Amino acid sequence: MKVLQVNVDDTSVNGLYSMICRILRKKPEDLSIDIAYIKPFKEESRIEKLEKLGAVVHDIGSGKTGIRGLIQCGKNLSVLLLEEEYDVVHIHSDNALMMRNLASAAKKAGVPKIILHSHAASFNPDTSVFMRVLHRIINRTLVMYGTEFTAASDAAAEWMFPNIDLEDVIRVREGVSTAALHFDPVVRDRVRNELDVPEKALLIGNVGDFTRQNNHDFMMDVLAELMTKKPETMMLLVGDGPELKTIRQEAAAYGLSKNIIFMKGGKISELMQAMDSFIIPSAGRDLPVAAIQAQAAGLPTFLSERVSEETKVIDTVEFLPVKKEAEIEWAEHIRKRRVTPKKRMQGAVKVKRAGFGIARTIKTYLDLYQPDEEDYSEEDEQREV
Secondary structure, eight states: EEEEEESOOOIIIIIIHHHHHHHHHSTTTTEEEEESSSSSOHHHHHHHHHTTOOOOOOEEEOOOOOOHHHHHHHHHHHHHHHHOOOOOEEEEEHHHHHHHHHHHHHHHOOOEEEEEEEEESSTTTOOOHHHHHHHHHHHHGGGGGSSEEEESHHHHHHHHTTTTGGSSEOOOOOBOOOHHHOOOOHHHHHHHHHHTTTTTTTTEEEESSSSSSHHHHHHHHEEEEEEHHOOEEEEEOOOOOHHHHHHHHHHHHHGGGHHHHHHHHHHHHHHHHSSSSEEEEEESSOOOHHHHHHHTTTOOOEEETTTGGGGGOSEEEOOOOOOOOEEEEEHHHHHHOOOOHHHHHHHHHHHIIIIHHHHHHHHHHOOOOOOTOOOHHHHHHHHHO
């Protein structure tokens, strides 16, 4: 069995890229998995890592933006599929136009199984009105191109496949390593010392790209509000992205620089041990994997009301509004919600039981690549007897 994973890169190292690496390590020997990327990798070493794990990595990016760029990516995939034969093409996307162009290329090439995988449940705030309308038209045509439909959540399924029954869309949970995230007070103390966080300081955290959708402006408002009653409150922001420089400048302008730790990367499982609360005031409806990781680490987790309700696994999750002066409400809830080390230790078990464990997610992926069972007639069964 030969599989091509399409639209995989290291934009989010702790997301799809990390999952594909784990799958490559666990796959059976008779299963071959290759990678086709569109966005350039941030680090060449990560391509080398995929190759060491046995994957052949192909560049099908166009280097262009907009609709022309999306169309060119489809053409590049067509060329690749004429050169290489694949039994399965697994397409990851949060863009219906991109997904259809890639799926159309796979269908024309005669690929037997085409898996369409939705990872998003809303538009990026920068998405134009034209692209939003186009998405709502094109997503209804995807049923003609895919043979299997998968999504990270119910919301992601409805958003990308509105005319396909939810029961017919396979859920592929954004699995997390619950063992690594299991709360450990020793790790907590060590990491806080490394970050130079005072023992009694309240450390609020977020892991995610610096984009408008992730709403780091609002996070700083929450921090400033928390500091009015507890000046030693700190915030740990882990991620990279187009808005990072702007957020750093705003933090300096508001006098918050000394209270914010910016990190472009790091061992997320350990960084979450050091946090006291986790916030995601996102404008999107997605099911963010970082929120699942935070719950596995036993963190009180505060989410925007727009985040999918499927995200809630443990009882210390709260959904709050994101609007003008809502930072006051967020700060009040964060101050009140504190958990004991013993309760934090229960998070990993609950997340695993809810189906977000990494082992189950890997199995779901590998099951997708199994040959379809043939339909046997009564005559066939009688012959076998």
